[in-house]
Amino acid sequence: MPETRDWTRLAVFGGKPAFGETLHVGRPNVGDREGFLARVNDILDRRWLTNNGKYVQEFERRIADFVGVRHCISMCNATVALEITTRALGMSGEVIVPSFTFIATAHALQWQEITPVFCDIDPATHNLDPARVEEMITPRTTGIIGVHVWGRPCVVDALTGIARRRGLKLIFDAAHAFGCSHGGRMIGGFGDAEVYSFHATKFLNSFEGGAVVTDDDALAGRVRLMKNFGFAGYDNVSYIGTNGKMTEVCAAMGLSSLESMADVIDVNRKNYLQYREELKEVPGVRVAAYDERDRCNYQYVVLEVDESGPLPARDFLARILHAENVFVRRYFHPGCHRMEPYRSYFPHAGLLLPNTERLARRVLLLPTGTAVTSREIAEIGWIIRTVFRDGAEIRERLERSPR
Ligand SMILES: Cc1ncc(COP(=O)(O)O)c(C=O)c1O
Numbered sequence: 579m580p581e582t583r584d585w586t587r588l589a590v591f592g593g594k595p596a597f598g599e600t601l602h603v604g605r606p607n608v609g610d611r612e613g614f615l616a617r618v619n620d621i622l623d624r625r626w627l628t629n630n631g632k633y634v635q636e637f638e639r640r641i642a643d644f645v646g647v648r649h650c651i652s653m654c655n656a657t658v659a660l661e662i663t664t665r666a667l668g669m670s671g672e673v674i675v676p677s678f679t680f681i682a683t684a685h686a687l688q689w690q691e692i693t694p695v696f697c698d699i700d701p702a703t704h705n706l707d708p709a710r711v712e713e714m715i716t717p718r719t720t721g722i723i724g725v726h727v728w729g730r731p732c733v734v735d736a737l738t739g740i741a742r743r744r745g746l747k748l749i750f751d752a753a754h755a756f757g758c759s760h761g762g763r764m765i766g767g768f769g770d771a772e773v774y775s776f777h778a779t780k781f782l783n784s785f786e787g788g789a790v791v792t793d794d795d796a797l798a799g800r801v802r803l804m805k806n807f808g809f810a811g812y813d814n815v816s817y818i819g820t821n822g823k824m825t826e827v828c829a830a831m832g833l834s835s836l837e838s839m840a841d842v843i844d845v846n847r848k849n850y851l852q853y854r855e856e857l858k859e860v861p862g863v864r865v866a867a868y869d870e871r872d873r874c875n876y877q878y879v880v881l882e883v884d885e886s887g888p889l890p891a892r893d894f895l896a897r898i899l900h901a902e903n904v905f906v907r908r909y910f911h912p913g914c915h916r917m918e919p920y921r922s923y924f925p926h927a928g929l930l931l932p933n934t935e936r937l938a939r940r941v942l943l944l945p946t947g948t949a950v951t952s953r954e955i956a957e958i959g960w961i962i963r964t965v966f967r968d969g970a971e972i973r974e975r976l977e978r979s980p981r
Contacts, residue, residue, distance in 0.1 A: 585964050585972055589901035591979065596957050597903040603878075604779030605949035609838030617830035626826060630806075633829035638789070640836060641774075645766035647791045649798035652824040652832075653805055656753045656775030656788035660686035662822055663771050663790050664721070666800040667747040671718035676706050677913040677927070678934045679725040683751050684914040687723075695719070696915045696924070701933045704728065704866070704880075708736035710930075715740075721747035724769070728878045729781070730868065731760035734768045741769070749773065752791075756782045757839060759873040766791040771801075776832055781846075781877040782839060784832030787824050842948060846876035849946040849955060853879050856959025860966045879944040881906075881962075885936075892942050894973060898965055904958055907943045 587593035617633060626632065634652055642650040653659040664673065664687060673687050677696035684694040697714045700707040704727045711722060722741055724732035732750060741748035748768075752758075753775035755765040766772045771794065776787035790801050800817070803810060808819030824832075835842075854865045866880035883892040892908070899906045913934050914920055915927035928935055944958065965972060 585968050586975075588898060588961070588964075588972070589903075590898050590976060595901065595903045596961065597954065600903045600905050601945040601950060601954060601958075602905050603907045603909075603943045603945050605945070605947055606778040606783055607781075607835065607838070607842045607948045609834040609842075611834075613837065614830055614834040617833065618827060621826045621830060628823055628825040630823070631826040631829070633826045633833060634824050637784075637824070637829040637832045637836075640833070641789060642791065644836075645764045645791055647767050648793045648795065649791065651790045651798060651801050651805060652829065653788040653790065653822045654824055654828075655777065655786050656751070656773050657682040657686055658805075658820065658822040659773045659775075659788040659790050660723070660749070660751060661689055662801055662804045662820065663749055663773055663797075664692065664723075665690060666797055666804055667721065667749070667770055669721040669747055671720050672716060673721045673723060674706075674711055674714050674719060675723045675914075676725055676727070676934070677915040677931055678704060678910050678937060679727065679751065679914060680753065680910060681914055681917055682753075683723060683725055684920060688919065692720075693718075694914070694920070696913075696920070696927050696931060696934075698931045698933050699727075699937065700733075701937055703730060703733070704937060705730065705732045706737065707933070708733050708740060711737065712740055714930075715744055715746070719744070719746060721749065723749045723751055725751040725753070726755035726758065726765055728866065728880055729755040729758040729765075729875050730866075731755070731758065731765060731872070734760055738769065753777075753780065753788075754877065755875070756780070757843065757873060757875040761872070764873070767793065770794060771797060776828075776835070781842065781875040782832065782835045784824065784828040784835065787828045787832060789824075843875055845948050846946060847874075848952075849950060850876045850879055852952060852955045853881075853944060853946075853959065856955065857881070857962060860963055862966060863962065877947070879946045881942040881944055882937075882940045883942060885939060892940055894969075894976070895962065895965055896942055897976075898972070899958070899961060902961055904945060904961070906945070908938075909941060909943050911938045911941070913938045 771792035776784040805822030808817035810816040862884040
């Protein structure tokens, strides 16, 4: 893009938006449409729509094989999967979680009247800081839920060591991390269990969906019972359960997504590298890096915007991009601890979460995935470079113009 283009023509000043159609973060990837529709026809022909059907079984088998775990139990979504897993592990009292996560991680606990104890993160990884985790343990603590934010692995070894030493259960919320590895092992095989999300916006989608993966036979058995009302056979309920089942159509979509996974990773990686190139010389912004020694799904392009200095801050940049129809997102602003009910329960939680609060003010997610083209990324790169080059003037003019 020509760097000489005139910033006074930005949409925020009344110019034509750069994009006619809004660009979204997490626009769903749609894999092999024909293959999906063939499976749907088969489902309709066989009239087996849910309840552990052929496609659910195939989906579970293929995920377990891919990840290298003994059990995969598919679910209607990751939130219910987290609720069931925490319950099946007997978590109670307090469980340590990051606040820098999607609200579902905390809600899955609170829904069962387990207190989520928010723990600070390492600003370099955006994930739980093990040293802080250790400090948050009390006599009421029964477990830890680490979140592999953006698909970048938690410090798995340290968290596993803490859990073992202190007699705690350990779950990983791997909602972002399907297809990612850590130290040569697929994410999914760590802790007592890990939980994936296959929500439409996720790297691998089944419209809505999730799964619990584990090597623990007894835990897998309990999770299976719990997701199906506690039915241990016809007319035999042996447990309190809920309805967490995945439908056949969702499993069919999941299978199609699995089959196109490699193509999606290629596109995501290309987009990520292009964004890094476009923005590499912009002072005050940084695209969070993936460790190329591990497998990554590159599903998120995460921009960190410096707060210090005269340059424009994150919210200012977001305002300009939104006007251009680039619907960037401030995940996970403002942090779970600043949302209800946690804000009222723990009004001072932020005092122990300085890195979380700081990061929540800096992060901006950019559109990527198969719905975004290289030209569009180049255009977004131009806008961001321009905003940072002429930030002071743009800001001054913006402050004079009505919202
Ligand atoms: C980190 C994290 N945990 C849990 C969830 C919940 O997943 P689901 O929408 O499948 O319930 C999400 C989803 O957006 C997430 O990002």
